[in-house]
Amino acid sequence: MGRLRYRTKIDLGVAFITIALGLFFAYHISKIETLSENSVGPAFFPYILVAVMIGLGVLVGTSALYFNGSVQKVSGEAEGGDEKFGFRDSDLTRVFLVVAMGFVYVALFYGFGYFIATFISLALMLVVFGNRDVVWILGLSLVGALVYQYVFMGLMGLHDPAGLYFDQGRFLDNPSWEELTRKLPF
Numbered sequence: 548m549g550r551l552r553y554r555t556k557i558d559l560g561v562a563f564i565t566i567a568l569g570l571f572f573a574y575h576i577s578k579i580e581t582l583s584e585n586s587v588g589p590a591f592f593p594y595i596l597v598a599v600m601i602g603l604g605v606l607v608g609t610s611a612l613y614f615n616g617s618v619q620k621v622s623g624e625a626e627g628g629d630e631k632f633g634f635r636d637s638d639l640t641r642v643f644l645v646v647a648m649g650f651v652y653v654a655l656f657y658g659f660g661y662f663i664a665t666f667i668s669l670a671l672m673l674v675v676f677g678n679r680d681v682v683w684i685l686g687l688s689l690v691g692a693l694v695y696q697y698v699f700m701g702l703m704g705l706h707d708p709a710g711l712y713f714d715q716g717r718f719l720d721n722p723s724w725e726e727l728t729r730k731l732p733f
Contacts, residue, residue: 555615562608569601589705644675660710661700666692 655664
């Protein structure tokens, strides 16, 4: 196989981290308690996501090893080497902000509940990725938060715990689509 190119090393690192995170999430998903013996419960969808995550990690690692010895240059690869791949030219500020958003989301979730945390986090993430149109940010965030709320609390029947400072459960806890749209101002 020869020596590993820089790009292959980066891809193998990404594959390892993706698979490790998938296994970490799978462990925590296995701790979800269900009240019934149904095959579809609150852990079903997260298990699908974990399986896809691990599968994609394996795919990235396998393709990195397969294409490592390829003499054909990958598009964007610098002449005379592949030192331009990886994190050397990355926007580390944006990477840091995306990681920090995970912590912001958890703090907002704890303080204000699922819907408000999702709405604010989606808006902030749009700003992090360069969107500056306020109407677009508010509209996408509202639609995204409503869709997530409906899927997870409405369709899947998950419990939405009250936030420390605000309990949105009286407005959005396990709504049907009719109940949800009836409470909207338009």
